[in-house]
Amino acid sequence: MSGNNPYGxxxxxxxxxxxxxxxxxxxxxxxxxxxxxxxxIFSLAVAPTEHADYSRITIVVDLESAxxxxxxxxxxxLVDVVRISELDPRHSVERELIMATVxxxxxxxxxxxxxxxxxxxxxxxxxxxxxxxxxxxxxxxIDDFMTALNQYGIVESQRTGLVALPKLDRAASSRTEKxxxxxxx
Amino acid sequence: MKEQLTGxxxxxxxxxHENVEVMFGLPGGCILPAYDPLLESSIRHxxxxxxQGAGHMAEGYAxxxxxxxxxxxxxxxxxxxxxxPLCDAYMDSIPMVGITGQVPTAAIGTxxxxxxxxxxxxxxxTKHNExxxxxxxxxxxxxxxxxxxxxxxxGPTLIDIPKDVLxxxxxxxxPSDDEVLDSxxxxxxxxxxxxxxxxxxxxxxxAARQPILYVGGGVLKARAADALRELAELTQIPVVTTLMARxxxxxxxxxxxxxxxxxxxxxxxxxxxxxxxxxALGSRFDDRVTGKVSGFAPDAKIIHVDIDPxxxxxxxxxxxxxxxxxRLVIEEMIKALKDLLQSGEQQADVGxxxxxxxxxxxxFPLAYDQSEAGAALKPQFCLExxxxxxxxxxxxxxxxxxxxxxxxxYWNFEEPYTWVNSGGLGTMGFAVxxxxxxxxxxxxxxxxxxxxxxxxxxxxxxxVTASLEKIPVKIAILxxxxxxxxxxxxxxxxxxxxxxxxxxxxxxxxxxxxxxxGCVGIRVDDPQEAEAAIDKANSINDRPVVVDFRVAEDEKVxxxxxxxxxxxxxxxxxxxxxxREFLR
Numbered sequence: 001m002s003g004n005n006p007y008g009x010x011x012x013x014x015x016x017x018x019x020x021x022x023x024x025x026x027x028x029x030x031x032x033x034x035x036x037x038x039x040x041i042f043s044l045a046v047a048p049t050e051h052a053d054y055s056r057i058t059i060v061v062d063l064e065s066a067x068x069x070x071x072x073x074x075x076x077x078l079v080d081v082v083r084i085s086e087l088d089p090r091h092s093v094e095r096e097l098i099m100a101t102v103x104x105x106x107x108x109x110x111x112x113x114x115x116x117x118x119x120x121x122x123x124x125x126x127x128x129x130x131x132x133x134x135x136x137x138x139x140x141x142i143d144d145f146m147t148a149l150n151q152y153g154i155v156e157s158q159r160t161g162l163v164a165l166p167k168l169d170r171a172a173s174s175r176t177e178k179x180x181x182x183x184x185x
Numbered sequence: 186m187k188e189q190l191t192g193x194x195x196x197x198x199x200x201x202h203e204n205v206e207v208m209f210g211l212p213g214g215c216i217l218p219a220y221d222p223l224l225e226s227s228i229r230h231x232x233x234x235x236x237q238g239a240g241h242m243a244e245g246y247a248x249x250x251x252x253x254x255x256x257x258x259x260x261x262x263x264x265x266x267x268x269x270p271l272c273d274a275y276m277d278s279i280p281m282v283g284i285t286g287q288v289p290t291a292a293i294g295t296x297x298x299x300x301x302x303x304x305x306x307x308x309x310x311t312k313h314n315e316x317x318x319x320x321x322x323x324x325x326x327x328x329x330x331x332x333x334x335x336x337x338x339x340g341p342t343l344i345d346i347p348k349d350v351l352x353x354x355x356x357x358x359x360p361s362d363d364e365v366l367d368s369x370x371x372x373x374x375x376x377x378x379x380x381x382x383x384x385x386x387x388x389x390x391x392a393a394r395q396p397i398l399y400v401g402g403g404v405l406k407a408r409a410a411d412a413l414r415e416l417a418e419l420t421q422i423p424v425v426t427t428l429m430a431r432x433x434x435x436x437x438x439x440x441x442x443x444x445x446x447x448x449x450x451x452x453x454x455x456x457x458x459x460x461x462x463x464x465a466l467g468s469r470f471d472d473r474v475t476g477k478v479s480g481f482a483p484d485a486k487i488i489h490v491d492i493d494p495x496x497x498x499x500x501x502x503x504x505x506x507x508x509x510x511x512r513l514v515i516e517e518m519i520k521a522l523k524d525l526l527q528s529g530e531q532q533a534d535v536g537x538x539x540x541x542x543x544x545x546x547x548x549f550p551l552a553y554d555q556s557e558a559g560a561a562l563k564p565q566f567c568l569e570x571x572x573x574x575x576x577x578x579x580x581x582x583x584x585x586x587x588x589x590x591x592x593x594x595y596w597n598f599e600e601p602y603t604w605v606n607s608g609g610l611g612t613m614g615f616a617v618x619x620x621x622x623x624x625x626x627x628x629x630x631x632x633x634x635x636x637x638x639x640x641x642x643x644x645x646x647x648x649v650t651a652s653l654e655k656i657p658v659k660i661a662i663l664x665x666x667x668x669x670x671x672x673x674x675x676x677x678x679x680x681x682x683x684x685x686x687x688x689x690x691x692x693x694x695x696x697x698x699x700x701x702x703g704c705v706g707i708r709v710d711d712p713q714e715a716e717a718a719i720d721k722a723n724s725i726n727d728r729p730v731v732v733d734f735r736v737a738e739d740e741k742v743x744x745x746x747x748x749x750x751x752x753x754x755x756x757x758x759x760x761x762x763x764x765r766e767f768l769r
Binding site: 024036070 | 304312318369372499
């Protein structure tokens with residue numbers, strides 16, 4: 001991962017919310033398509049939806065590799081892909097989760113707990129010379145938190161990748177919905 | 186009470202319900218259960234010698250009938266042997282259903298004997314594939330596979346069935362159309378073009394002064410040849426037919442300019458370059474057609490009709506994109522044009538453009554040097570003789586290479602579905618099995634395969650299949666004892682440094698080989714013998730015939746646009762170089 005605030009404000013990255021049939025191999029189909037066509041995935045999160053037949057994949061794509069239009073059209077050609085929405089960061093709610101284990105001496109522990117409180121992060125596990133903390137928030141908050149933690153030394157960390165949904169109040173204008181009628185052959 | 190069947194019985198019955206008349210295949214361990222109920226089935230099974238042959242036969246069958254070809258083979262190496270035909274069918278949008286056996290469900294993932302990840306391997310070369318884990322699902326999976334293969338942009342689908350799933354019992358049912366559609370919420374191909382876009386296209390067509398109809402294989406897939414002819418004649422716009430579309434518009438028609446692209450006619454290539462409007466119908470701006478994309482038809486606006494939205498803007502951004510079935514869209518376009526004309530709009534005068542195009546056609550016909558007395562046969566000469574001797578409606582099939590280009594150039598295609606070749610993937614060895622499949626699909630027609638000596642040696646064993654199954658195809662080998670197209674590139678672009686390209690002028694003995702496979706073998710060395718050999722081949726209808734034409738090894742295909750260069754850099758036959766400026 002590179003740079004500050006990789007999502008949202010950076011025009012290279014776009015967020016696709018892809019509704020797929022929840023069937024064996026569907027994630028392989030999506031990721032194989034990106035690999036085969038030379039498209040870059042910045043992050044990807046997948047899980048079942050409220051409806052057992054469907055899963056939602058949130059993909060942050062890197063537009064350096066191909067135009068968004070061609071990516072979504074190729075994605076549409078997968079039979080298991082039911083709907084693709086492009087989420088505009090200005091009109092959607094975005095969340096990401098980070099867990100990080102940070103090295104911290106007993107003297108520094110107080111500072112780190114304070115930092116955790118400021119960010120409204122949680123302490124998940126306490127060791128003799130380390131703490132594991134978690135934060136869910138916007139990608140930029142996660143970036144800021146990571147920068148702050150870096151002063152202490154991050155031993156290990158895992159970001160989930162972005163998940164997003166359209167903002168409710170302006171839902172109508174918040175996404176470019178591609179209905180099944182517009183599906184590729 | 187519901188009827189109980191085994192998965193294998195359900196599979197064969199489902200294929201019968203899909204009106205499958207013939208399938209191509211070869212049994213083995215995991216698919217064995219499916220071969221047992223086949224004994225009682227109405228489906229004709231053609232036993233091939235290599236699974237790749239089964240796949241190309243299914244493709245040849247689909248090419249000429251428009252119906253999905255079916256190939257059934259076992260797991261592991263059989264499935265990997267089917268990979269090339271699946272990829273070929275994917276690139277050329279051929280409806281085809283592959284059925285592979287798989288190791289029993291409990292053994293999947295254990296590196297069992299003849300196990301391979303068939304759905305994983307074929308994921309990117311099929312329109313859709315499915316591993317069936319439950320016998321009860323077989324009828325639905327078969328219906329889905331045929332539905333997906335034959336609708337929208339056609340293509341290959343694959344069904345992978347573990348052995349125990351074939352053996353388990355299920356309650357027979359046959360899903361309704363609605364049930365199939367409901368099971369595929371993410372698959373709704375758009376066939377009807379957008380009315381406003383079609384109207385916009387009609388306006389552009391009427392305004393164009395130098396328009397070209399750029400016709401691709403999609404026109405044949407959509408069975409739109411009649412509609413295309415009406416459109417061309419209504420507007421008097423010249424037509425180019427790509428390698429995949431030969432036969433979609435009659436070559437003898439005054440508006441036909443022949444094939445565009447790397448080895449297209451100088452007229453077709455130049456007319457596209459100078460055009461102010463390309464009406465792309467079921468064509469995909471392939472690199473072999475466009476040459477260097479930045480230099481392709483620089484002044485042309487683009488109307489792009491394609492059933493696959495992903496083709497629009499993939500290579501060249503269209504001014505008017507129309508997603509839909511070519512036949513339906515062309516018919517609507519004709520209506521829109523007639524409406525505009527009736528409401529008093531006038532079409533721009535395309536007369537000057539047509540006479541300019543005619544000038545090119547007169548100045549730059551296909552050309553080759555006739556062989557001198559006693560010298561080797563010319564491949565183009567053989568093709569002219571084959572063409573002139575062929576009965577009306579003959580289907581011609583080719584492999585990949587020089588002979589393919591010469592066949593496309595020198596044959597006269599008058600009807601749709603009389604030309605079968607491997608365009609996108611460029612699969613050497615395609616011709617023999619594809620010709621067999623074509624003959625099975627259209628037994629009433631003469632089927633000639635024009636093959637190279639390199640190609641022939643890749644899949645010739647299927648002639649044993651043809652002899653035993655009484656499928657009397659005819660094979661013309663244009664034998665220059667080289668990988669001819671490679672030789673041409675090494676001569677022109679690698680300073681005549683010939684590397685691993687000579688195949689031997691003595692081995693194999695094609696006549697003996699043909700005879701060993703139950704065919705009639707004829708060898709032709711001299712131009713004088715060609716006609717008699719062709720007449721003899723045309724008169725034999727009880728077995729396959731192989732004619733070994735010993736042709737000049739240094740003959741090259743012209744015109745040619747060298748790879749990666751602009752179409753303006755087209756290389757002409759040397760006899761036409763002096764009048765090159767007429768193309769400006």
